[in-house]
Amino acid sequence: MNEPRVYKQPLFGIFLSGVMLMFSCGILFFVSEALTDLWFMIPILGLFGIAFLISLFSYTSKVTITDDEITSSYMFIPKTLRWTEINRASGTGSGIKLHSEDVTVSINSRLPGVEEIIETIGQKRADLFSTTEFSEFRRGLGSYFGFFIIFLLFAGIGVFYFSIADFSSESLISMGFIALFLIFFMWTFLASPQSITLENNNLQIKYLLGEKNFLANEIGGFYFSHTRTRRGGKQYYISLNLRDGKNIRISGLNIGLPVAYLVLKNWHKKFAN
Known part of the structure; x- marks a missing residue:
């Protein structure tokens, strides 16, 4: 340079x-x-x-x-x-x-x-960015708080619709959309990693409903990726790409995503060979 x-x-x-x-x-x-x-x-x-x-x-x-x-x-x-x-x-x-x-x-x-x-x-x-300094990442409290607020908001809207509904076809369709959105939102949260632990050549990802373990040589790589918002901004996340073609999206951690990304990348470089 x-x-x-x-x-x-x-x-x-x-x-x-x-x-x-x-x-x-x-x-x-x-x-x-x-x-x-x-x-x-x-x-x-x-x-x-x-x-x-x-x-x-x-x-x-x-x-x-x-x-x-x-x-x-x-x-x-x-x-x-x-x-x-x-x-x-x-x-x-x-x-x-x-x-x-x-x-x-x-x-x-x-x-x-x-x-x-x-x-x-x-x-x-x-x-x-070594595993000696960073060996575990957990989901940040802010993501739990955001989930709780959004869930309460839409649950309140659903209760309000139910209390005033005349159970006509239009009302049932509206309540159905709200219910589907809540189910999708809850599933998205439940399917998101809650913590990541690095121990030697093993990476453990814990979810609210289970956990997964991967060896370093089962992982193709880590990538610092983003999606575009409607206003043209970027929402960053870490993409864990498995060698079998599956991808896992990691975000909402209690530490900055760039730090977590560099730690995961160095860990993979050390143990994947």
Whole structure:
């Protein structure tokens, strides 16, 4: 790597955020002309301002990688670590952080080319992602909480429909769709890995209704993959590809997916041969 590699958001995103903020403020200004009490506008403007700052924080993020160091910046404030200074890695969700004694470099998972950044980190400091440091991953509490809230929401909708239904064909069809969605949602959650344990050349995946064990040579590889959302964003997950052609999707862990991915990749590289 002779030239520094720079990963950053397109400037169009910052421009679009600014246009949206000015457009929203313009609408509020014209609405306020017809009202006498303007105090309600203060919290609304505050919310718009917070949303703009969050967007600005994300769109101004940048990562620069050289042979000797990695630099990340937010709001044009850079933080740099030499590869040799990094003593541990952490993360939540789809993010990853690199730490020294007094500096933390955080990588924005929304950056274009974040997959390449993660691979480079794994190549430069593979020792940070060993099974000695990370031998078990569990499903994060946030995923349980999200499941509980969504289940209660749709269960409440179902109870409401049942209480007011006249049991006509339209009502039965609506309740049937709600029931099918709840069954599908529960099955998706029950079929998702709840914990992953690495012990020598064995990988154990536990589910709420059972467990599976795989030897390293039964696994074709691990891949840091994503699906596209309706708004064009990315939802990341780890794809465990078995040699028999089956795939297992891993997400919602209590540690950042990039960290888990690099640990699993190094474990497989060590024991699959």
